[in-house]
Amino acid sequence: MLADGTELVNAMKKAALDAMEAKKPVNIVFGTVMSAAPLVIVTEQQMMLGQNQLILSRNVTAYNVPVAVNWTTGSKEGHTHPVSGSKVLTINNGLVVGDKVWMIREQGGQRFLVVDRVVGV
Numbered sequence: 001m002l003a004d005g006t007e008l009v010n011a012m013k014k015a016a017l018d019a020m021e022a023k024k025p026v027n028i029v030f031g032t033v034m035s036a037a038p039l040v041i042v043t044e045q046q047m048m049l050g051q052n053q054l055i056l057s058r059n060v061t062a063y064n065v066p067v068a069v070n071w072t073t074g075s076k077e078g079h080t081h082p083v084s085g086s087k088v089l090t091i092n093n094g095l096v097v098g099d100k101v102w103m104i105r106e107q108g109g110q111r112f113l114v115v116d117r118v119v120g121v
Helices: 002-023
Strands: 027-036 039-043 054-056 063-072 082-091 100-105 112-117
Touching: 039 054, 039 100
Parallel strands: 054 112
Antiparallel strands: 027 039, 027 100, 063 082, 100 112
């Protein structure tokens, strides 16, 4: 009886895995930035995606980072000044025309998470 129960559980697990695979809950999609403002990305399948269809990760946006600094300046004449405190740096990582990106397509939807740039392609 235990063998039958184990077989039933294994069959159910296999059916669940097969159903998930059939639905393809995650699709990786590649695209190229055609316009930065407004943002337009064209996929390899020639689907044109606009701002309303795109969710941007931090990797492909400009953002601010607070940093603490504590160092001493140097000069050729030996004159130095201490520099310390906090500053805010802006990381200008927004997408530009021609950038190649990889995206994750939302399951059953028309929205795409732009994860990062693709380099060396």
